[in-house]
Amino acid sequence: MAELELDALTKVFQDGDDEVVAVDDVSVEIDDGEFLVVVGPSGCGKSTTLRMVAGLESVTSGRIRLGDRIINEERPQNRDIAMVFQSYALYPHMTVRENMSFGLEESTEMPDDEVRERVEDTAGLMGIEGLLDRRPTELSGGQQQRVALGRAIVRDPEVFLMDEPLSNLDAKLRSQMRTELQRLQEDLGVTTMYVTHDQTEAMTMGDRIAILDGGRLQQVATPLECYHEPANQFVAGFVGEPSMNFFEMRYEEGRLVGDAFEYPLPAEIDEAVAGATDVVLGIRPEAVELVGERDGGHDFPVVVDVVEPMGNENTVYLEFEDTAETLVATTDGMLRITEDERVTARIPEDAIHVFDGTTGEALHNRTVVDEEVASVPTE
Amino acid sequence: MRDILRTVRRRLTHDDPSTDGGTITEQRPSPGATQRVRDRLGDRFGSDFVESLPFWLPTFLLMGLFVYGAIIWNLLISLTDYQGFVQPDYTNLDLEMYAQAFTDSSVVSASVNTFLLLIAFTLATLAVGLGLAILVDRHIRFENTFRTIYLLPMSLSFVVTAQFWLWMYNFNNGVVNILLGVVGLGPVDWLGNQSVVLWAVVFALMWQFSGYAMVVYLAGLRAIPTEHYEAAKVDGASTLKMYWRVIVPQLKGSTISASVVLMVFALKAFDFLYSLVSGYRPPAGSDILATKMVREAYSNLNWAYGSAIAIMLFAMALSIIGPYLVYQFRRGNL
Numbered sequence: 001m002a003e004l005e006l007d008a009l010t011k012v013f014q015d016g017d018d019e020v021v022a023v024d025d026v027s028v029e030i031d032d033g034e035f036l037v038v039v040g041p042s043g044c045g046k047s048t049t050l051r052m053v054a055g056l057e058s059v060t061s062g063r064i065r066l067g068d069r070i071i072n073e074e075r076p077q078n079r080d081i082a083m084v085f086q087s088y089a090l091y092p093h094m095t096v097r098e099n100m101s102f103g104l105e106e107s108t109e110m111p112d113d114e115v116r117e118r119v120e121d122t123a124g125l126m127g128i129e130g131l132l133d134r135r136p137t138e139l140s141g142g143q144q145q146r147v148a149l150g151r152a153i154v155r156d157p158e159v160f161l162m163d164e165p166l167s168n169l170d171a172k173l174r175s176q177m178r179t180e181l182q183r184l185q186e187d188l189g190v191t192t193m194y195v196t197h198d199q200t201e202a203m204t205m206g207d208r209i210a211i212l213d214g215g216r217l218q219q220v221a222t223p224l225e226c227y228h229e230p231a232n233q234f235v236a237g238f239v240g241e242p243s244m245n246f247f248e249m250r251y252e253e254g255r256l257v258g259d260a261f262e263y264p265l266p267a268e269i270d271e272a273v274a275g276a277t278d279v280v281l282g283i284r285p286e287a288v289e290l291v292g293e294r295d296g297g298h299d300f301p302v303v304v305d306v307v308e309p310m311g312n313e314n315t316v317y318l319e320f321e322d323t324a325e326t327l328v329a330t331t332d333g334m335l336r337i338t339e340d341e342r343v344t345a346r347i348p349e350d351a352i353h354v355f356d357g358t359t360g361e362a363l364h365n366r367t368v369v370d371e372e373v374a375s376v377p378t379e
Numbered sequence: 380m381r382d383i384l385r386t387v388r389r390r391l392t393h394d395d396p397s398t399d400g401g402t403i404t405e406q407r408p409s410p411g412a413t414q415r416v417r418d419r420l421g422d423r424f425g426s427d428f429v430e431s432l433p434f435w436l437p438t439f440l441l442m443g444l445f446v447y448g449a450i451i452w453n454l455l456i457s458l459t460d461y462q463g464f465v466q467p468d469y470t471n472l473d474l475e476m477y478a479q480a481f482t483d484s485s486v487v488s489a490s491v492n493t494f495l496l497l498i499a500f501t502l503a504t505l506a507v508g509l510g511l512a513i514l515v516d517r518h519i520r521f522e523n524t525f526r527t528i529y530l531l532p533m534s535l536s537f538v539v540t541a542q543f544w545l546w547m548y549n550f551n552n553g554v555v556n557i558l559l560g561v562v563g564l565g566p567v568d569w570l571g572n573q574s575v576v577l578w579a580v581v582f583a584l585m586w587q588f589s590g591y592a593m594v595v596y597l598a599g600l601r602a603i604p605t606e607h608y609e610a611a612k613v614d615g616a617s618t619l620k621m622y623w624r625v626i627v628p629q630l631k632g633s634t635i636s637a638s639v640v641l642m643v644f645a646l647k648a649f650d651f652l653y654s655l656v657s658g659y660r661p662p663a664g665s666d667i668l669a670t671k672m673v674r675e676a677y678s679n680l681n682w683a684y685g686s687a688i689a690i691m692l693f694a695m696a697l698s699i700i701g702p703y704l705v706y707q708f709r710r711g712n713l
Contacts (some may be wrong), residue, residue, distance in 0.1 A: 077610040089606035093628045102624070107615025156615070244443050267567045 001065030002158045004030040004053065004191055009062035011048050011215075022048045024215040025062070033189040035182070036220075037206030041238070045215035046195045047163055053193060054083050054161050066158055077107065082152035083161040086168065088144050090136035096123075096147050097132040103155045122154040125184075142173050149181070153188065160185070160192040166201065178205060199239055203227070211235050218315055228368050233360040236282050236353055242315055242328050245288070247281045248357065256281055256354075260320035264297040266349050272364040278357025285315070287351035287366070288329035290337070294344050302327060304341045309333070318345055387709040399675045450693065457686035467682070476687035486688065489671040492577055493695070496667060497645040499578070501638050503585045508592020508637065509630070513622065515593065516600045526597070527645060532573040537587075541654035545570070570655070573664030580655075581667050592637050599633030600626070639703045646696050649673065 011023040025044040028037045051057040053064055053181060054074030064071050071079050080105065090099050100119045104110055110118075110176040123129045126146045136144055145165065152160055166174045166181070182205050185192050196202055203223045211218040211234070212224065219231040223239075230236035236244045249256035249377045254270055263281060265273060275277060291299060296316045302318035305326065311333055315328065318327040328344055331337065354364040417429050457476055461467035480486045511529050515522055532540065547554050548569035559565035571578040603626060611621040649669035652661040659674040661667075668688055676685025 053615055054609075057613070076609075077615040077617060079613075079688075081613060083610070085606045085610060087604060087606050089604065089610035091607060091610075091625055091629075093631070102611075102616075103614035106617075106620060151614075178541075261686075 002009045002191060004035075004159055004193065005063075005065040006049070006053070007048065007063040007065065007117065008050060009064065010060045011045070011052060011057060015279075021215050023052070026212070026215075026217045027062075028210050028217065028220055030191055030193060032191055035185050035192045035194065035207045036210060037194045037196060037202040037208075038197060038210045038212060039202035039238075040212035040218075042197055044212040046212050047199075049212070050083075050161050050163055050193060050195045053159070054081060055079050080107075080157050081159045081161055082155045082157040084148050084152050084165040086164040088148035088165075088168075090144060090147055090151070091181075092136050093172075095133050095135055096128065096139070099136065099147060100132075100151045100154050103151060107155065118154055118156075122150050125153070126150040136280075141169060145169060145177065149184070153184070156190075158191065160190050160194075160274065162192065162194045164196050164198075165194075167196070167198070168237070181205070182359055183372055199241065203239065209239075211238060213238075229365045230353070230362055232362055233282065233355040236355070237360070240284060242285050242330070243289035244282045244284050244353070245327050246355075247273060247325065249278045249279050249281050251276050253281050260323040260325035262297075263299050263347065269349070269352070269354065269364050273354050276356055276363060278361065280355040280357055280360075282355060283327075283347050283351060284327045284366075285330045286316075287348060287349065288327060289346040290316075290335070291344050291346045298349055299344050299346045300327075302343060302345045304337060304339050304343060307337055307339060318343070384674065405451050441591065453686050453693075454690055456683055457690050459683050461686075463680050463682040476683050477691075479684065480691065486665065486671060487669050489666045490691075491663065493646070493667040493669075495528045495577060495643055495693075496581060496584075496648060497580045500584050500588075500645045500648075501641045503581060504588045504592050504641050505634060505638060507589040509596050509627070511589060511593040512596035512600055513626075516597060519647050526593070529593050532587045532591045533588065535576075537650035538654040540583060540587050544579075544586075545655060547583075548579055553685060570662045576662045576665045580648070580652065584645070584651060588641060588644060593631050595637040596630060599630040603629050636705070639699060643696060646692060646699075668695075 002328065006028045009023055009026045010021070013020040013022055023054070026045075026049060028036065038049060040046050048057055052059050055071070055074060059072050060246055066079065066081075082205055091102065094102065097119055100122065101115050104115045104118065109198050120129065128143065128146050128150060131139060131143060131147070136147065139147065143167070148165065169177060178201060188273075194201075194205065202211075206223060208220055209223055209226050210220045213234050217237045219226055221229075221231075226235055226239050230239065233246065247258050247260065249258040251257075251273055255265055256273075257312060258281070294301065300320065302315060302320055305319045306317040308315040308317075313333045314331045314335060314337065316329045316331055316337060318329060319325070320327070327347075329345060337343070351366045352364070353362060353366055355362055420428050434699070455469065456467060458472040458474065459467045459469060460471070460475065472638065515525055515529070519525070535543075544553075548556075548573070550556065550566055550568050553569070555569065556566040559567065562710060567575060568575050570576055607625055607629070610619060611625040614622065648667060652667065652670050653659070653673075656662065659670060659678050669692060672685050672688040672692060675681045675688060
């Protein structure tokens with residue numbers, strides 16, 4: 001077990017004469033035993049980052065430190081890491097037992113009976129003892145996934161690297177494995193770097209999340225910090241489903257003016273936003289309230305466009321009259337609301353986020369109502 | 380042919396498709412005699428058996444007569460004492476020719492040579508082909524050019540290869556001896572020395588066919604996902620171990636299909652040896668069953684004896700192809 005540090009890690013691919021920057025100056029420190037989820041849209045460089053740590057991709061510049069070794073130039077076989085691949089990459093000609101012993105046989109001098117014992121122990125831990133003498137092709141997707149995990153665990157490496165390991169499972173199995181994987185990681189206490197594009201996995205599994213976009217690190221923080229106090233507009237839009245509402249506005253003395261509506265700013269937010277001209281107003285769907293009567297400058301008349309009932313809640317698409325701007329709100333599942341109904345939407349001032357229109361930096365984040373609860377990590 | 384095979388397979392594996400029990404049977408007038416025959420044939424060999432007859436029957440008959448008929452006739456001749464310019468006598472059939480062949484030292488040495496050629500050529504070609512395939516597969520520059528260059532000898536005819544290697548192996552001016560001379564070895568009389576000539580032939584054939592083995596292996600390598608290489612590396616395997624334990628075992632299918640083709644080519648090495656000396660007598664020490672057979676039949680007019688050797692060669696070829704066909708059949712590829 002060791003901590004893993006990425007320091008100004010950069011990867012540039014040569015594509016003919018063009019240079020493609022896949023990973024741009026990424027610095028993260030992953031503590032010993034921490035579960036870090038690297039998340040971002042496809043092509044954001046998250047897999048490349050992971051592959052650089054694994055040694056499957058060379059490092060253009062920057063440093064990768066594992067414990068007190070700099071492993072930039074180490075060959076993958078000498079790094080003492082184990083990786084779980086999206087496709088599992090089980091060797092089809094070997095039985096489950098042979099698949100799991102392979103790494104121990106190749107990377108250690110361990111005697112055969114000890115290898116055997118460790119493989120059997122790990123298989124017991126993963127609940128795959130009965131499959132040891134089968135071949136990967138005879139296993140279901142979920143079983144193969146367990147074997148792939150078992151193959152990584154049995155090595156007892158310094159770091160686990162996981163490249164979207166759950167994305168080939170069906171939805172139900174995925175959520176089950178999510179919990180199980182989290183519990184396993186906690187029990188084993190191995191430093192883990194987990195790459196995914198699924199923000200649910202990121203939110204629920206990670207001790208911390210690192211959000212990447214276009215090769216750049218946007219924010220590293222606990223899931224709830226990312227959710228409530230996003231560093232910029234990208235993070236705000238990426239985390240959360242349905243995603244945050246954004247309105248492009250202009251700052252004018254004490255208020256925000258947009259195509260659809262004007263939003264008066266309270267003194268405290270006004271101070272934080274002052275100086276900017278183009279800004280983006282953000283509001284989470286669940287923070288939008290539907291109220292009976294218009295009361296003050298934060299309430300706006302809207303028309304219900306589409307209602308998506310989910311049972312526990314409704315996702316309601318509201319339209320400002322005479323504009324194309326839509327406001328998404330989630331309301332209580334019991335609330336009866338129909339299309340084309342005229343309602344009043346309230347955008348509470350304590351729940352708004354304001355981002356710089358050009359850089360996307362967060363100028364103001366919502367006030368977190370209950371600090372105690374919000375700052376507790378998801379463990 | 381496919382229909383027949385399918386029917387046979389269905390019968391062997393007993394997996395007749397069953398209906399759901401709720402099909403509607405049409406009330407039809409009772410069928411005439413021709414219709415009954417057609418129906419019975421259809422039941423036995425599949426519903427489009429009669430309709431497909433014109434398409435496969437002519438080739439089926441021609442193949443039957445000229446390939447399988449000829450084999451059977453050849454078998455018959457091998458049981459007679461047919462020799463010289465007289466007509467064969469089919470009344471007195473015995474295994475005398477086979478008995479004679481088993482005690483004939485030249486047939487025995489030809490068999491040994493055939494085996495040596497078969498094994499050495501196949502193994503060497505597979506090994507070289509695998510090596511080339513692995514090298515070409517490592518995303519080298521000019522990959523396609525190399526692939527073409529290595530495959531090129533395959534497109535040459537045996538006659539050309541033989542002539543080419545005849546020059547290469549020339550005692551005085553051959554490239555091989557000149558190269559060996561540079562490092563102070565030789566010269567070696569490659570085609571005249573009984574103990575090396577067979578290996579010289581093996582090498583020449585390997586030169587021609589390793590490109591083929593490379594292509595088969597390359598296809599196999601391309602089918603292995605990159606993650607297997609990466610997983611093996613992360614698992615701590617060195618490059619050599621990675622290939623040996625993870626990649627090469629996955630090429631089993633490619634090895635089997637390539638070796639069957641190569642073995643059959645080895646048995647047919649007659650063309651090469653014939654072209655090498657422009658005659659039925661290959662260099663001493665490189666006589667194989669194929670050359671011996673032709674020599675007995677066409678030079679010595681020992682028709683029955685030649686036929687017996689031919690049948691022995693046929694049995695050898697069958698013993699290679701047979702298991703392969705069974706293997707493919709079991710996997711449902713036929």
